[in-house]
Amino acid sequence: MSDYRIKGETGEWEVVIGLEVHAQVTSNAKLFSGAATAFGAEPNTQVSLVDAAMPGMLPVPNRECIRQAVRTGMAIEAEINKWSRFDRKNYFYADLPQGYQISQLYHPIVGEGSLTIEADEKAGLPEAKRIGIERIHVEQDAGKLMHDQHPTMSYVDLNRSGVALMEIVSRPDMRSPAEAGAYVRKLRSILRYVGSCDGNMEEGSMRADVNVSVRRPGDEFGTRTETKNVNSVRFVMAVIEGEAKRQVELIESGGTVVQETRLYDPDRNETRSMRSKEDAHDYRYFPDPDLLPLELDDAFLAECRDSLPELPDAKRARYLAAGISPYNSDVLTAEVEAALWFDNLLDAGAKPAPAANWVTSELFGALNRMGRDISDSPVSPAHAAELLGLVADGTISGTIAKAVFEKMLETGDGAAAIVEREGLRQTSDTGAIEAEIAKILTANADKVEQYRGGKEALFGFFVGQTMKAMQGKANPQVVNELLKKALG
Amino acid sequence: MTELTNLTVAEIRDGHRAGDFSAVEVAEAFNANVAGAKALNAFIVETPEHAIAAAKAADADRAAGTLKPLSGVPIGMKDLFATNGVQTTAASHMLEGFVPRYESTVSAKLWDAGCGMLGKLNLDQFAMGSSNETSYFGNVISPWKRKDGGNAALAPGGSSGGSSSAIAARLCPAATGTDTGGSIRQPAAFTGISGIKPTYGRCSRWGIVAFASSLDQAGPMARDVKDCAIMLENMAGFDPKDATSLDLPVPNWEAALSSDLKGKTVGIPKEYRLEGIDPDIDAMWDAGIAMLKDAGADVVEISLPHTKYALPAYYIIAPAEASSNLARYDGVRYGLRDLPQGAGLQDMYAATRADGFGPEVKRRIMIGTYVLSAGFYDAYYTQAQKVRTLIARDFEQAFGMCDVILAPTAPSAAFGLGEKMADPLAMYLNDVFAVPASLAGLPAMSVPAALNREGLPLGLQIIGKAFDEQGVLNAGLAIEERAGFTARAEKWW
Numbered sequence: 001m002s003d004y005r006i007k008g009e010t011g012e013w014e015v016v017i018g019l020e021v022h023a024q025v026t027s028n029a030k031l032f033s034g035a036a037t038a039f040g041a042e043p044n045t046q047v048s049l050v051d052a053a054m055p056g057m058l059p060v061p062n063r064e065c066i067r068q069a070v071r072t073g074m075a076i077e078a079e080i081n082k083w084s085r086f087d088r089k090n091y092f093y094a095d096l097p098q099g100y101q102i103s104q105l106y107h108p109i110v111g112e113g114s115l116t117i118e119a120d121e122k123a124g125l126p127e128a129k130r131i132g133i134e135r136i137h138v139e140q141d142a143g144k145l146m147h148d149q150h151p152t153m154s155y156v157d158l159n160r161s162g163v164a165l166m167e168i169v170s171r172p173d174m175r176s177p178a179e180a181g182a183y184v185r186k187l188r189s190i191l192r193y194v195g196s197c198d199g200n201m202e203e204g205s206m207r208a209d210v211n212v213s214v215r216r217p218g219d220e221f222g223t224r225t226e227t228k229n230v231n232s233v234r235f236v237m238a239v240i241e242g243e244a245k246r247q248v249e250l251i252e253s254g255g256t257v258v259q260e261t262r263l264y265d266p267d268r269n270e271t272r273s274m275r276s277k278e279d280a281h282d283y284r285y286f287p288d289p290d291l292l293p294l295e296l297d298d299a300f301l302a303e304c305r306d307s308l309p310e311l312p313d314a315k316r317a318r319y320l321a322a323g324i325s326p327y328n329s330d331v332l333t334a335e336v337e338a339a340l341w342f343d344n345l346l347d348a349g350a351k352p353a354p355a356a357n358w359v360t361s362e363l364f365g366a367l368n369r370m371g372r373d374i375s376d377s378p379v380s381p382a383h384a385a386e387l388l389g390l391v392a393d394g395t396i397s398g399t400i401a402k403a404v405f406e407k408m409l410e411t412g413d414g415a416a417a418i419v420e421r422e423g424l425r426q427t428s429d430t431g432a433i434e435a436e437i438a439k440i441l442t443a444n445a446d447k448v449e450q451y452r453g454g455k456e457a458l459f460g461f462f463v464g465q466t467m468k469a470m471q472g473k474a475n476p477q478v479v480n481e482l483l484k485k486a487l488g
Numbered sequence: 489m490t491e492l493t494n495l496t497v498a499e500i501r502d503g504h505r506a507g508d509f510s511a512v513e514v515a516e517a518f519n520a521n522v523a524g525a526k527a528l529n530a531f532i533v534e535t536p537e538h539a540i541a542a543a544k545a546a547d548a549d550r551a552a553g554t555l556k557p558l559s560g561v562p563i564g565m566k567d568l569f570a571t572n573g574v575q576t577t578a579a580s581h582m583l584e585g586f587v588p589r590y591e592s593t594v595s596a597k598l599w600d601a602g603c604g605m606l607g608k609l610n611l612d613q614f615a616m617g618s619s620n621e622t623s624y625f626g627n628v629i630s631p632w633k634r635k636d637g638g639n640a641a642l643a644p645g646g647s648s649g650g651s652s653s654a655i656a657a658r659l660c661p662a663a664t665g666t667d668t669g670g671s672i673r674q675p676a677a678f679t680g681i682s683g684i685k686p687t688y689g690r691c692s693r694w695g696i697v698a699f700a701s702s703l704d705q706a707g708p709m710a711r712d713v714k715d716c717a718i719m720l721e722n723m724a725g726f727d728p729k730d731a732t733s734l735d736l737p738v739p740n741w742e743a744a745l746s747s748d749l750k751g752k753t754v755g756i757p758k759e760y761r762l763e764g765i766d767p768d769i770d771a772m773w774d775a776g777i778a779m780l781k782d783a784g785a786d787v788v789e790i791s792l793p794h795t796k797y798a799l800p801a802y803y804i805i806a807p808a809e810a811s812s813n814l815a816r817y818d819g820v821r822y823g824l825r826d827l828p829q830g831a832g833l834q835d836m837y838a839a840t841r842a843d844g845f846g847p848e849v850k851r852r853i854m855i856g857t858y859v860l861s862a863g864f865y866d867a868y869y870t871q872a873q874k875v876r877t878l879i880a881r882d883f884e885q886a887f888g889m890c891d892v893i894l895a896p897t898a899p900s901a902a903f904g905l906g907e908k909m910a911d912p913l914a915m916y917l918n919d920v921f922a923v924p925a926s927l928a929g930l931p932a933m934s935v936p937a938a939l940n941r942e943g944l945p946l947g948l949q950i951i952g953k954a955f956d957e958q959g960v961l962n963a964g965l966a967i968e969e970r971a972g973f974t975a976r977a978e979k980w981w
Contacts, residue, residue, distance in 0.1 A: 094818075286865070
């Protein structure tokens with residue numbers, strides 16, 4: 001249970017959050033027309049006759065969009081409705097050419113499911129929590145109005161008109177901004193694993209309507225507001241924090257929360273009212289008579305299920321079982337690209353736990369420095385496995401490994417080749433090491449006295465000196481043993 | 489030349505094929521008739537050049553031995569079908585001047601089959617009407633006159649009134665129509681011609697300006713049953729661009745035409761016997777029953793118990809769909825835009841739609857909006873859908889006992905223009921016999937069967953099982969052969 005509370009003047013308040021996430025379906029064509037869907041195209045260049053709602057035009061469902069919605073539903077272990085139907089949501093707006101949006105009100109394609117957010121103490125999530133998902137339905141996106149093109153007129157860009165969206169509706173199961181943030185991140189991760197949405201929030205591929213209400217802990221739900229089209233995890237959390245505070249202040253000063261739609265202004269970090277329930281549209285939903293009910297057969301469902309990859313939770317469990325730390329398991333499974341890269345590393349023979357440490361520290365550090373994604377890492381999983389193998393079998397030390405990795409990044413060469421070329425193979429030649437130790441102990445007789453007198457911290461000094469004398473190539477374990485013997 | 493315009497589609501096709509005349513001669517003859525019939529106001533746009541171009545191509549194809557199924561046949565196109573490069577208005581001010589850059593599937597099929605286009609035919613605005621009096625481009629006048637010494641202008645029926653008037657007046661041998669609740673059958677009955685609404689889904693709706701999507705269905709109108717079969721063969725077919733299109737092969741209806749009804753059973757629905765109906769209608773119906781018996785059919789009485797709910801259900805479902813289908817006419821992207829000085833978006837919508845839609849269209853948009861509104865939806869729309877299901881079941885059960893159903897097409901002969909415009913309910917009643925088959929998605933046709941005492945044509949309706957256009961056409965042919973309907977309107981225009 002979250003202990004997130006708003007401290008009002010009259011006591012503590014709990015916040016109740018539900019999210020409706022709109023995720024653009026990854027597909028080459030729109031939901032009901034053959035038009036393309038690429039982001040950033042010139043205005044009105046990806047508009048078919050259907051998208052522009054020319055007279056006599058008809059929608060035809062795009063099978064790929066349906067397939068992606070079903071696969072997504074399977075990924076959140078939801079009930080898949082073999083019979084679903086499209087409804088029209090009627091309202092007038094200049095970005096809505098048909099005068100209605102084709103959506104699914106009465107019979108969505110995906111029913112009840114859930115996802116789990118992991119514990120994360122630092123983020124204020126003391127334990128893992130299951131968040132219910134009420135439904136997923138598919139619907140058309142609208143176009144975009146542009147108000148900055150002309151002093152007195154607005155322009156319309158219909159490129160997005162008709163693009164397929166999944167609306168993923170959560171239960172009001174979240175109780176803190178952190179839970180909501182974790183939910184959006186987890187959902188995004190699952191969508192990207194499944195490949196049904198690229199999860200790109202800046203480009204608007206994923207955005208959330210944030211439903212917030214407050215109540216005394218344990219009371220009935222309060223009246224909620226809905227803040228529309230919030231397009232980052234940070235903003236989702238900021239909206240909840242701000243809106244919960246606003247509602248508490250409103251109630252405590254004698255007001256009542258009205259059910260309304262609000263808009264978030266990221267520049268001022270505040271929400272403002274868009275329209276109240278009284279002004280709410282009557283959308284006059286009814287079944288779209290241009291479309292037959294959508295019926296899914298077993299073969300289609302089987303194909304959808306068989307095409308699902310290993311999902312984040314399963315992968316995380318596998319990593320934990322392989323001895324990878326919970327933290328590393330979380331980090332490695334969050335982004336599908338990293339997880340796939342890491343799996344390739346394991347396939348190439350790397351040992352799970354050290355490999356996980358190396359990826360999350362060395363590799364991510366290097367990529368961060370270079371400003372590159374793991375998908376275009378200059379070092380391949382095979383090369384990385386070779387490097388880790390050299391450490392594991394004692395050929396090089398961890399310190400040398402860092403240097404070899406730098407060379408790998410610079411040259412693109414394999415680890416073994418670099419070690420050979422640069423003569424970095426670590427030595428376990430006790431004779432050579434003992435000779436160096438003897439020299440160092442002689443040169444630092446005072447410190448030897450101190451050590452023997454009980455200042456054991458000096459041991460590290462002798463290790464460092466020996467490693468330095470050996471140009472880092474001495475096997476640290478051998479050095480430790482020999483030093484201990486020599487220092488008595 | 490004038491006798492060329494008396495030929496049927498089959499006669500033109502066969503005569504052209506045999507070299508009796510050129511396609512250009514045929515096109516010129518019909519073009520001349522069209523040009524000389526302005527008084528009927530059957531066309532919104534005349535396209536003589538289109539007809540001539542197709543005719544030249546037909547003549548060239550004949551010379552090259554590459555004739556198409558309808559080479560040399562010029563037709564009229566209801567102005568509800570989008571025609572590439574030719575104004576398409578749905579008889580509305582809203583779409584006045586709208587020139588699509590695409591061709592409806594049905595019209596494209598006809599052009600591919602070799603047809604030429606004489607023009608775009610007038611209709612009730614957005615196909616909403618039963619008398620062709622709601623067109624923005626003026627009433628269509630029927631070529632028929634009552635033999636009562638008067639000179640009243642009569643309705644050609646609707647919504648396909650331009651099509652019916654033009655065919656009856658020999659301005660074209662055949663035309664396309666669309667039927668949502670009788671818009672092919674009732675005008676055919678009013679003007680003494682034939683017309684068939686096929687099973688819902690036979691003809692693609694792609695490129696047809698939508699009225700009520702779950703009911704709209706294209707079909708041919710022509711002078712006889714055979715021509716209807718020929719035309720329908722060249723209009724029907726699966727279209728992946730229409731999700732409600734039937735994925736079935738198109739039968740060779742013309743080749744399988746047969747008026748021998750031995751072994752067939754004809755159902756007579758007792759609920760269609762209306763109190764106080766014009767005795768001429770009942771007499772025609774009884775004559776029709778006798779004709780089908782004569783053709784070898786058995787006749788049984790059947791019951792379609794929910795018939796009386798069909799019309800109210802239709803006038804909920806069709807306006808509901810229309811209110812949504814017509815939302816796209818908003819002045820934003822094409823068609824009329826009425827933008828008063830200083831107006832915002834809402835003002836533009838209001839002004840554009842107030843100006844662009846006629847009173848009947850507005851009435852149906854308002855009815856449709858009302859029945860879909862929160863709080864009324866279940867009482868109206870949901871209820872009407874239940875009625876629709878019951879009506880479909882009535883037919884299913886009836887077809888357990890019979891192969892086709894015979895009934896009048898309309899409850900009266902053509903009425904005078906203006907006679908019913910003041911009373912929308914009286915107008916809606918015109919569709920009382922036509923609407924049930926529409927709600928059930930069944931094939932149905934009207935064939936001319938008799939003249940009433942005023943000398944006006946009356947039509948009989950044959951309703952068939954889903955996909956059984958052949959049964960409908962065959963029964964229609966049996967009536968046609970026995971009714972010997974040869975009457976035609978005397979030329980006054």
